[in-house]
Amino acid sequence: MSRLQVVSGKGGTGKTTVAAALALALATEGKRTLLVEVEGRQGIAQLFETEALPYEERKIAVAPGGGEVYALAIDPELALLDYLQMFYKLGGAGRALKKLGAIDFATTVAPGLRDVLLTGKACEAVRRKDKSGRYAYDCVVMDAPPTGRITRFLNVNDEVAGLAKIGPIHNQAQAVMRVLKSPETAVHLVTLLEEMPVQETADGIAELRAAQLRVGRVIVNMVRPELLDEAELELGLDRTPRTAIAKSLSAAGLGGARKGGAAERLVDPLLGQAAEYAERFALERDQRAVLTGFGKPLHELPLLAGGMDLAGLYELATALRKQGIA
Structure with a gap:
């Protein structure tokens, strides 16, 4: 079981929903998972019907069996302040830089730095241990950027190569990449049984493999019921x-x-x-065959007729557990 599970997919495939259901599915038998959001959309808060998430780890759900799901919405500006305090002990000076707009300027002109901060925060949660030496979280699930950006987002070492050849930023990127390219990490791709999402999934798998990032599972979302065989x-x-x-x-x-x-x-x-x-049945059959040809574990989640709510999220988590994903 990979301890960092990254969930990506073409826009509109429901990757945030799948990431949330996966976090619930993994939080079984007393386990703790952390669900991380990096795009600032507050999609996790909406799914769990809670208030907007702050920049702190907060428990948002209890899974069957007593497991717990925590959530964190990573703010790159605040993550950079943490970074400046950790490595340079800037403290109040860092907060002054934020007021002057320097933090926002730095993360805007150096997008590679922004990605280092976002992925670095998630990787820190993966490695963190308590005083007894036990991992703080059994799994960290990241609701990541869409398939078209996922490889560049995760391949932060290349992104900061021109930004910092040595020093703390360079060392931080190296540490992040050691986690992202290890067996601890798997990237799952969410798709629909439609031609464009399936093609983008194929492209994403090829790009991730070329970057030596491990592809985990392909999850087909919103599968409509079979009325006629x-x-x-x-x-x-x-x-x-x-x-x-x-x-x-x-x-x-x-x-x-x-x-x-x-x-x-x-x-x-x-x-x-x-x-x-x-006609739709034939199209979906053909796209399912394409997905099977990728050689990755394939899972399917149903289209919920009543729409997505908290009860539906638990239903999807149960479906994932029944398919052996947790």
């Missing part, structure tokens, strides 16, 4: 006798069976919907 579709919906369908509708109480009656008028709309379903 492949055998039923192969029967040929267009060859189904219209009169037989009308009689079945009539028997179910949906209008009379006479010619031109309500039951007969329903036949064409129903066959149209069935044709659309058959």
Whole structure:
């Protein structure tokens, strides 16, 4: 089990939801997980129906079995103040720099530094131990940037190469990369059974592998229920006798069976919907085959008909546990 689990995915695939469900799934049997947000969107707070997260680790949920989920929204400016205090003991001087806007300026003109601060804070939580020598968290789950930026975000050593050849920043980047490129870390990619997200997942896997960052699992989100299986579709919906369908509708109480009656008028709309379903079924089957070809563990999460709420989040966590992800 990787202790740092990074969750990425194309925008709109629900990666924040999956990251939150994964943190809940991992927090079983008394374990503690930390769910980290790095994009400043407060998506975690919305999912857990709590107030906006401050720059501190705060318990936000209790998992089945007594496990605990903590959350942290990392603010790069405050992380830089922590960094300045840790390495340079600036204290009040660092806060004065923030008031002057120097902290915001530094993280804006040197985006590599910003990523070092964000990933560094997460890696520090992975390595942290209490006085007894036990890890503070059994797992850290990071809700990371989208697939198109994930490799550059995680490959901070290259990003700061031109910024600092030696010194504390360079050493910090090296320490971060030792965690990110170790077996302690796995990057999971969230997708949908649609062509564009699947292609972006393929590109993301290739980029992560080229950067020697370990790809973990592929998680297919919002999978719609299977109404007709492949055998039923192969029967040929267009060859189904219209009169037989009308009689079945009539028997179910949906209008009379006479010619031109309500039951007969329903036949064409129903066959149209069935044709659309058959087309979507074929597309999803093909995309699932592509995902299987990546050679990574594949998990599927259902589309929740009632929308996403806290109860739905626990439902997804249960689905992940049943699939052996925790």
